[in-house]
Structure formats: C-alpha cells, structure tokens
Amino acid sequence: MGLIAPIGLIVCFIIAGVAEASTYGGIDTNSILAIVTGLFMLLFMIMGLATFGIGIGAFVQKGYKKVLPIIGFTFSTVELLMAVILMIIGANAGY
Numbered sequence: 001m002g003l004i005a006p007i008g009l010i011v012c013f014i015i016a017g018v019a020e021a022s023t024y025g026g027i028d029t030n031s032i033l034a035i036v037t038g039l040f041m042l043l044f045m046i047m048g049l050a051t052f053g054i055g056i057g058a059f060v061q062k063g064y065k066k067v068l069p070i071i072g073f074t075f076s077t078v079e080l081l082m083a084v085i086l087m088i089i090g091a092n093a094g095y
Contacts (some may be wrong), residue, residue, distance in 0.1 A: 002055070002072035005047035006079035012041045013086060045083055051076035 016037050019027045027034050055073030078080060 001047055001051045002075045005051060006046045006075055006082070007084060009041060009044040009048070009079055012037050012044065016041075037091070041083070045080070048079040049078045053081065 019033055019037070051072055055069045055076060058064065058069035059073065
C-alpha cells in the first residue's frame, strides 16, 4: 500500500493534467473522466492515510524491525503532503 498509493496518485494527477491541457477551455467538471479521476484520487489519499496509520502502529510495536514501517510512513507522508500542496495550488489557480 505504501508504494501503490503514491504511484496511483501521481498517475491520477498526470491523467487530470493531460485531460485539462488537451480539452479546449479545460475539462468539464461533470464529465465521466473528471469524476472517475477525482474518485481515484480520493481512494489513493485514503490508502495513504491508512498506510500512515499502519506505519505508526507498526513503528510502536516492540520486538520488530523498524526499517519497513519507517519507509512506509515516509512514503505515505510524502504522498499526503504532495496531494495537499497540489490541492492548495489548484485552489489558488484562479480558474
């Protein structure tokens, strides 16, 4: 989950960007492509939140190696920060 969520989110951002750039006047927000892309973005963000929680839970357990929980926590943190920053940029774009 720690690798699938960020990669899926990046793919969704690329699909949304290409659809916005290739459509005259921008993509219609009520189109099927926009709705499905938005739903997949939400799905991958929820997966990132779940990975974040699982990483914290695995990190605080005693008796286990800490390398993989730290890697999962790091990937999910970067993914969530990337998503929030891109949402802020999109909200302030002025369209």
